[in-house]
Amino acid sequence: MHELSIVMSIVDLANQEVQKADATHVETIELEIGTLSGVEMEALDFAWQSSISGTVLENAERIVHRPEGMAKCSQCNHTFATESYFDPCPHCGEFYNEIIRGKELRVKTLTLVSD
Ligand SMILES: [Zn+2]
Incomplete structure (x- = not known):
């Protein structure tokens, strides 16, 4: 599933940023997903829910711009x-x-926190 690999790469990116900043997890993640990007939002939501458990994104608030x-x-x-x-x-x-x-598919901002 295309959306699953997208979510996996977002998790990877978030992990890297958290490590770089010496933070513990992500508070807010802002995504930009254009209406022509070919991403199915329902599939993305499903992939998101099943992939973020136990990751730095687990409790992150997700904001999606379209x-x-x-x-x-x-x-x-x-x-x-x-x-x-x-x-x-x-x-x-x-x-x-x-x-x-409309083809945008990217992480716009990540807000990190340290406990
Ligand atoms: Zn014309």
């Missing part, structure tokens, strides 16, 4: 909201568009 998809037309440079990679430009009908927002 940037909406935005594309830029390669023909007329019009920018528009989009829910898929294959929406045509509403201005000129061009299908070759560059996704400029």
